[in-house]
Amino acid sequence: MVKKTIHEINGRIRDGSVNVVTAEEMVHIVGELGAEGAAKEVDVVTTGTFGAMCSSGVWLNFGHSEPPIKMQKVFLNDVEAYTGVAAVDAFIGATQLSESLGMEYGGAHVIEDLIRGKSIHLHATSHGTDCYPRKVLDTTLSLEDMNQAIMMNPRNAYQKYNAATNGTKNTIHTYMGSLLPSFGNVTYSGAGVLSPLSNDPDYMTIGAGTRIFLGGTQGYIVGQGTQHSSGGGFGTLMVQGDLKHMSPDYIRAANFTGYGTSLYVGMGVPIPILNEQIAQATAVTDAGVTTKILDYGIPSRDRAAVRDVTYEELRSGSVDINGRDVPTSSLSSFKKSRLIASELKEWITRGDFFVSMPVERLPKDISAKPMKQTEGIALVSDIMAVSVVTIAKDASVYDAAKTIMETAFNHLPVVNADNALVGVVTAWDISKAVSQNKFDLVEDIMTRKVITAIADERVAVVARRMDQDSVSAMPVINKERHIIGMITSDDISKLYARRS
Amino acid sequence: MKIKINISSDILTKPIMAESILETGVLLNISQAHYDRSQGEVVADVDEEKFDLICKSLTNKGARVSKLNTPIKWDENECVECSACISVCPTKVFSLDDDFSLIVDESKCIQCGTCIDMCPHNALSLGNNNNR
Numbered sequence A: 001m002v003k004k005t006i007h008e009i010n011g012r013i014r015d016g017s018v019n020v021v022t023a024e025e026m027v028h029i030v031g032e033l034g035a036e037g038a039a040k041e042v043d044v045v046t047t048g049t050f051g052a053m054c055s056s057g058v059w060l061n062f063g064h065s066e067p068p069i070k071m072q073k074v075f076l077n078d079v080e081a082y083t084g085v086a087a088v089d090a091f092i093g094a095t096q097l098s099e100s101l102g103m104e105y106g107g108a109h110v111i112e113d114l115i116r117g118k119s120i121h122l123h124a125t126s127h128g129t130d131c132y133p134r135k136v137l138d139t140t141l142s143l144e145d146m147n148q149a150i151m152m153n154p155r156n157a158y159q160k161y162n163a164a165t166n167g168t169k170n171t172i173h174t175y176m177g178s179l180l181p182s183f184g185n186v187t188y189s190g191a192g193v194l195s196p197l198s199n200d201p202d203y204m205t206i207g208a209g210t211r212i213f214l215g216g217t218q219g220y221i222v223g224q225g226t227q228h229s230s231g232g233g234f235g236t237l238m239v240q241g242d243l244k245h246m247s248p249d250y251i252r253a254a255n256f257t258g259y260g261t262s263l264y265v266g267m268g269v270p271i272p273i274l275n276e277q278i279a280q281a282t283a284v285t286d287a288g289v290t291t292k293i294l295d296y297g298i299p300s301r302d303r304a305a306v307r308d309v310t311y312e313e314l315r316s317g318s319v320d321i322n323g324r325d326v327p328t329s330s331l332s333s334f335k336k337s338r339l340i341a342s343e344l345k346e347w348i349t350r351g352d353f354f355v356s357m358p359v360e361r362l363p364k365d366i367s368a369k370p371m372k373q374t375e376g377i378a379l380v381s382d383i384m385a386v387s388v389v390t391i392a393k394d395a396s397v398y399d400a401a402k403t404i405m406e407t408a409f410n411h412l413p414v415v416n417a418d419n420a421l422v423g424v425v426t427a428w429d430i431s432k433a434v435s436q437n438k439f440d441l442v443e444d445i446m447t448r449k450v451i452t453a454i455a456d457e458r459v460a461v462v463a464r465r466m467d468q469d470s471v472s473a474m475p476v477i478n479k480e481r482h483i484i485g486m487i488t489s490d491d492i493s494k495l496y497a498r499r500s
Numbered sequence B: 001m002k003i004k005i006n007i008s009s010d011i012l013t014k015p016i017m018a019e020s021i022l023e024t025g026v027l028l029n030i031s032q033a034h035y036d037r038s039q040g041e042v043v044a045d046v047d048e049e050k051f052d053l054i055c056k057s058l059t060n061k062g063a064r065v066s067k068l069n070t071p072i073k074w075d076e077n078e079c080v081e082c083s084a085c086i087s088v089c090p091t092k093v094f095s096l097d098d099d100f101s102l103i104v105d106e107s108k109c110i111q112c113g114t115c116i117d118m119c120p121h122n123a124l125s126l127g128n129n130n131n132r
Helices: A006-015 A023-041 A107-115 A276-281 A311-315 A334-350 A397-407 A427-435 A459-468 A489-499 B016-024 B048-060 B114-118
Strands: A020-022 A044-046 A049-052 A057-061 A073-076 A079-081 A089-093 A102-106 A120-125 A136-141 A148-156 A163-165 A172-174 A177-179 A186-188 A211-214 A217-224 A237-242 A251-256 A260-268 A270-272 A290-295 A305-310 A318-321 A324-330 A411-415 A421-426 A473-477 A483-488 B002-008 B029-035 B039-045 B064-067 B094-096 B102-104
Touching (some): A020 A334, A023 A276, A023 A334, A044 A334, A049 A334, A073 A089, A079 A089, A079 A107, A089 A107, A102 A107, A102 A251, A107 A120, A107 A260, A148 A260, A163 A177, A177 B114, A186 A311, A211 A237, A211 A270, A211 A334, A260 A334, A270 A276, A305 A311, A305 A318, A397 A411, A411 A473, A411 A483, A421 A427, A421 A473, A459 A473, A459 A489, A483 A489, B002 B048, B016 B048, B048 B064
Parallel strands (some): A020 A044, A102 A260, A163 A290, A186 A324
Antiparallel strands (some): A044 A270, A057 A148, A073 A079, A073 A120, A120 A136, A148 A237, A172 A177, A211 A217, A211 A260, A217 A237, A290 A305, A318 A324, A411 A421, A473 A483, B002 B039, B029 B039, B094 B102
């Protein structure tokens, strides 16, 4: 039985006799010496991760202006920060987008610009009070001008993360990157063998108060992160650190096409080896961390799992999906994760960084709940019109015009002899045909590529498709392509108008 | 070497590529083709020594041929070596070294631009021979 205390380990850090290894090196040491031997030999194991962590941000205190202002709204380089806390404090979140540049620039970029020493423009407005008379403020600040700039990330360092693929026929753009059609690629995130929480999955040493490497400086774990779901192996950390000492080597803004901005955060957690159980836990390998590949083509919270997969398979460069070799991409940088684990090792070995015992351990066996929704989720079948007027593909343009006039339907689904949908014709198509003096059959002027919906789809999903494909109505069809209803942008507007 | 062949709308329906290949015996390995109402654009690989031959033949038939000699540009300062680009590249331009450093083999690039959308750090860009 090996039994060490934090006190003893810190004593060794102080006198220079401490033995620190990275979590990758520990795999081999435990393999050679066994857990007990490794626990005797090794005092601290360092972990590291560097990846997109959207739930990140910084608390800033700007100091008081003259005359003073109680900010009600504040924008940093045109990115809104939350300032509903006293007068001149604000939280700039990584994923908040610029009012003028949209997805090109966001809170993450403001944070990186600050670390790089750049000046940022601050614009604040207020209603004015007797104690804070000022109503508008514009100034330019850099990091050194702030009283405090404390990075405070509500949810970082996921223990592991679901890998992503796309079963639809179109490329989709997600926070997991571009996902090619028909399971064309797989992307994943997380450091596997170096992942902080995967190296201490029972949270024997990690908890509130643990001193860590954050963004190139010392930081602390505040406690469990939001959505901490330790029961399923998806624990998270809430962390804080002083932005003024961080480095752009370890904090980087990112843009995910079609999603927005995010922040790449570099974090390393030291694990003091107090006994052989802890030593055993830090021997985890890429092969020992299993996650799922989910189909991000499914626009739902409950995405179907395509298969289980280990980080070893993901890191090999390709995984098998339905008998095909599909290339994989990491979104986290394993090279940087390694660099962080090595740098933390160096700090401890040099005597610049001491390990700590948490004041409270992270909660085990809890799971994150989905949102309680009181309004119910509207389905297409709830709001679609069921009386639909169709037209045969061999009808004349004149017939179509007449039908539109008589029924006041703007969109006529076109059907073949089996009553299956083959196209759609609109008042606009008819106007165009008439203006070109073309009086052919409906099938000659109809749009053949029809954007459709199915009855049990969620309205919010269909509304986005309508928007993306710039149509204002969709036939609702069944498996046989028979038309069972019609959903229009008017129906959707009414649904939301009714609710507000 | 990579070349780009632009075909204007008036000759879009003519098999000028096939004609040029048969006429010159120069092999074209087409890696990308995009046609719409206004024009056609084809990216292909061709033996460097045979370029003049096929270029002349295609030009005679009304196509515009340009060398694609500015492959993807990699900004190592912006890159964090995550490897997001690897799985979307159709020609394996990107790979990871044993120490997980990113390797970029520009000679394989067909300048499709897919990796530009994928890169979370704006570290990849194409020069002036593509409109992206």
